[in-house]
Amino acid sequence: MPDLVTVTIDEQKVTVPKGSLVIEAATQIGIDVPRFCYHPKLSAVGMCRMCLGEVGMPKMNPDRTPALNEDGTPQIAMMPKPQTLCTTQAAEGMVVLSETPAVVKMRQAVLEFLLANHPLDCPICDKGGECMLQDQTMAYAQGHSRVQDLYHLRRDLDKDYLLSEFITLDRERCIQCARCTRFLDEVAQDPVLELVARGSRTMIDTMSDPPVDSKYSGNTIDICPVGALTSRAFRFRSRVWEVKNVPTVSMIDGSGTNIFVSQRNETLIRVIPRDNEAINECWISDRDRFGLEYIDNDARLTYPLVRRDGKLEPATWDEALQLVTDKIKAAKEQRGANSIGAVGGPKLTNEGALSMARLFGDVVGTPNVDAGWTPTITTPGKPPATFYEELEGADVILVLGANPNEELCSLDLRLKKAAFQRKAHLINCNPYKTPLDRLARQSLIYNEGSEVALLNGLAKLVHQSWTAEPAQTEALRNNVEGRAGATAWIDSLGPYSSNRAAELAGISEPDLRAAATAIAGSERLFLLVGEDVSPAVLSTLQNLAALKGRSDYLVVLHPEPNAVGVRRAGLAPREGGLDGQGMLDATFKGNLKVLYIAANNPLHWAADYDLAQRALQTAEFVVVQTLFENELTEHADVVLPAASFMEQDGTTTNFHGKVQNLKQVFRPRERRDDDGNTLSACAPDWIIFTKLAQLLGKDFGYTRVGDWTQQFKALPALTPNEVRFTPVTYEASPAVAPEGTFQLLTGNLLYDGGESFPYCDRLNRVVPEPFVYINRADARKLGIENLALVEVKSARGAVQVRAKLGREVKAGTVWMPRRLRAVQVNRIIEVDKPYTAVTLTKLQDAPPKETLPADMHAVGVGEGTPVDMNISTAVVP
């Protein structure tokens, strides 16, 4: 229990933990102290002076007893000057007056200064209606200004200063509260905005190239208390009070970010965060904010397509579904249910996935069901319900084989908070450098494939530490001794001496030791692991978790939205069934006749592009359920238009297992005739699957999505929480690339130009050109300079991309994003080898240093944008 103090604010008493700010205490009892710069999630700086209040402390007698009035109440000594309540800490007996005439007068003066440069153009300002300055001006401003003709150095600067592809800045509206810079410095840990220049000219500018280079930059728009930072995507599209904000959950990444979708007249106006302390706090990523436009795009499919004489032609739902039913029936009769395969995707809702699993597993009766094309691991057991709260309280966090910055935005922010504010010991293990390394206490850049050796080495060191000093590590020993598999496990650690493990993993031995010491001494150890490491690695991590006696602090990070939900729903191979990869193989070999693909695309996601393409070409009958026509639908015999997650009710599960409600924002997209009559519309996945089941002779009797939700919620968890030890030994031979070749590493990129990007105007513009990271030393040897065009060639094929030099990768390795626009690494990866060796050849010199596009001002005001000091100001009528 923390110490409590009682303060009196405007004659109301409130008790708060010691160290709380007065403004927080006031909020608790419903007193709304005017503020601009204070934000509960940011450090207090006291920059705007709007929250001034009178503060007094109890008087003390010389003998340190409280001085009392005659009636027995304590005497209060008011401070001679007002205090900013956002920086004053509450103290026992403190008395605060937040609305006295003197205070009001001071606020009027503060506003007079804040408005000196302000154009008062609320009617055309996108913040109008949700602007703190507007509200405070209505409450406190006096209607005239003594300073606006004296200090207006910014008032006549150009409006609409384009900070980045997403944000525009109106410098004359800025009140220098530094909320935006503090957010980027403290929360996003991307210090790319700065206050530049001095005095009345102080203003915000970007310090990075590309401008405002942060994946969370859009949040500055929300927290800017005035209309200085506004969204270029939302610009002038609607007034904020005219839209309907529908609460739902973003199915862009695995975080399960809570959002409001603003819609007006069935069009998507903007996406803003919805507070949820258990998931995303009040932040969302730019991908969520600007990347959902694709749902409201005219290219969306609104009617089924059926292939007739080699061409896809529009068809009615009845026709299309009947055709699918007939084909499934025929295949089942002729070759058995095993000749049918179904692959769903993580973009299905829980209900969509469950109805799909029931349709194919129970009604069609095929064991060939999966949720993807490559094997992935899943979290063993169930993460704690208060996942983020406990993560923030962790003292040691080990991240392995994952890059949350490009994969899971809300987790990324939490890890930054844990490392930066809570000072957690972050151990970041990856085969290449990731942005989290900047905050990590230790970053272990290991050789790809040596994860087991690394982790076993760690475990052995931990074990040694408790055998050496038994008294200090009683708890550890108790966790292990007598547990299932413990002895075998300890024996299996034998060969992993710290030296050998460090050598296999390619890291320094002291680093390994330091990590082991941190783990041995940790009170709460969190283990976070990327979804595409091998099951053996997961087992070694389970052993590490078991050392601490917890199994629920080991969580697999799935970048895709509903990866956990679709698997729990049963989209996984049944007894003797094929997985996604196997289905492609079988289709190519002619054993699988009907392939049903929903919300997925093997050409994007399969490990081997060529196999996927050959399989699709040879397949007899392919059904694709999707939002857009794309390269996959070219191979389809029937295309069914699916509704997006914004067009249906339902639930989705995020990466740590939280099931959240989706709410319908739009009607499923329709095609209409000139009179506005609906001709056809797309349909939610669960309806399509339920109908198909009906046609195949099984009526589930579910007419509402809630029926499926109920079924889903009744499902058991995938695996129970279990503390156990399994001996795992290091199998892979150390990777030695043949002379002159490099080991190809791959990873995810958030802005990968993937399927939805072409339909998101702004986001599509920040997708980088395809590139490969090359170690600087390697590049020098090959004579490759930064941004030169190189050919990356494996035994299977070659791609041409730009070289990016840096220390992101170790010597001897290169890194490419898995998918980036048209360049798909799955065209050159050698699936059957432990790793892909590539050669690099320079094709072209780097282009001359590009000038920034015309609409991107990179030069800040501090660098000399002329400011005319003598512009006469027009008189406000």
Next chain:
Amino acid sequence: MKLVPAIVKGMGRTLKHAIGTTFGDESITVSYPEQEKPRPRRFRGRHILNRYENGLEKCIGCSLCAAACPADAIWVEAAENDPQNRVSPGERYAARYEINMLRCIFCGYCEEACPTGAVQLGYDYKLIDEEGRQHNWQDRDDFIFTKEMMLVDPGKGKPDPLSEALDERLKQNPNHDRVW
């Protein structure tokens, strides 16, 4: 018996006006539609949208009129001005501006809310414009007046100090980006 003088008095007044309007110049009826009565200066007729002297539209698409409208009769969709091809001064203009005349109650709140004096309730009460545009009043949609139907030439608005002050301001600030 007291009634008789009262009736006589009342009939007398009736007779006076009957004679006055028939033979004198006391006429209070006009032969509409050939003749129309003059409207008071603050008459609230059908809406007009004003322009500045240089032809730019005064409306900046701010939707404040729509927010003020108690009948929810106004629909505004704004867009960003192209500096090469301006519709209004400043950054923003109304790409779509519609008033549903079946909903409008002619209260004038929109005029009051407008920060630029763009929308005004004009002197016309016939819901068709001066040229006598033939309207095919068959459908509810026909009563939705568009921006083009309401825009008038510069100087044709109702006299209004705010509107005039802004005219003046635009003259002083020919590069258009600070009027709004």
